[in-house]
Amino acid sequence: MKSRGSVTILLSFILITVGIILFLENFNIISVEISNVIARNWPILFVILGLKWFIDSFRTNKGGSWAFGSFLAIYGLLVVLGNYDIISFDFGDIWELWPLLLIYIGLHFLFFTNRKYKKGHGVKVTIDSDHSRMKNNHSFVGSHSFNEENWTVEPLDIWSGVGDYYFDFTKAYIPNTNTPITVRGWIGDIRMLLPEDLPFKVDATTNVGEIKVLDQEASGMTKNLTFQSSDYGQAAQKLTIQLDLQVGDIRIDRV
Known part of the structure; x- marks a missing residue:
């Protein structure tokens, strides 16, 4: 089940x-x-x-x-x-x-900031195959994973107080349109895998943590990184991604 x-x-x-x-x-x-x-x-x-x-x-x-x-x-x-x-x-x-948030921050820095991700792994909780239920989801504690075979990409607006996110768009059905993806939270990591030929634009922010989008990295205390692929403007099928964390790492790779 x-x-x-x-x-x-x-x-x-x-x-x-x-x-x-x-x-x-x-x-x-x-x-x-x-x-x-x-x-x-x-x-x-x-x-x-x-x-x-x-x-x-x-x-x-x-x-x-x-x-x-x-x-x-x-x-x-x-x-x-x-x-x-x-x-x-x-x-x-x-x-x-609420003091548990401080403990989770400490554990996050101690054990999870340098962890490695493998394709198909990462965040542990799997969401229902009916991802339309996640269009507008807000939870205090909970991690989310989108890595089922042929899951359908739809506009998403997700927030979690404490939780990780994992998106594997290489396994997804992506409609021929501009699909907005918004992920926000207090504490957690965001990891995305995109197909090599998928145009996308991302605006990522984290107050404490690291941001890496392909070969670009953000530096400074409050980190922000904006990236747009060269074929984004003319493409019909594309993703517009907004990521915002208070504490945590953000990483986007192409495979």
């Missing part, structure tokens, strides 16, 4: 869990005490799912995201501890976890 979006999976787990509890309560199959136990412990599903994604992110072709997985596991564990009054934390206190 192909991987589905993180938000879809989480929502499915919540709906299924709540539905089962209410169903069993209505038919007096479970007592109020058992219902309370389930209500206190159901966020353990977040912990299990988060750990799975965290582990899978380090296993080739297994999907997953170390950032989103660790965030989800920590969040679920804190909710459970809050339900037992061990700490003061409940389901709506997610924004108190």
Whole structure:
């Protein structure tokens, strides 16, 4: 089964869990005490799912995201501890976890800024084959990969607080028109592979990190690089790319 979006999976787990509890309560199959136990412990599903994604992110072709997985596991564990009054934390206190962003920045510099990418690898989470769902996507934590065979390139506007992006346009069906691609975020890396003969224009910015587009590199504290292929102006089939990160590396290659 192909991987589905993180938000879809989480929502499915919540709906299924709540539905089962209410169903069993209505038919007096479970007592109020058992219902309370389930209500206190159901966020353990977040912990299990988060750990799975965290582990899978380090296993080739297994999907997953170390950032989103660790965030989800920590969040679920804190909710459970809050339900037992061990700490003061409940389901709506997610924004108190903002210091994790600082930790992710540190880990990003320590382990991920010099990592190498191979064709077909990189970011670990695979999006649904129906990429039209991603036309306007905003997520706090989550990585995205567009590398399925014959995936359709459509106008995209994506934002993620913490997450990596991987685009393999060599495997894509690219329509005979000018397709805008906008990717923005706080922390993460953006990696794109383009066919050798595909015209494109890119405007890339990162406050902390590196930018490399083909053989051109950006320098300075706040880095910006604008590049336009020589055949971009007259081409019908082309990409117009806008990339903006606060912390992270941006790289575009042709193969």
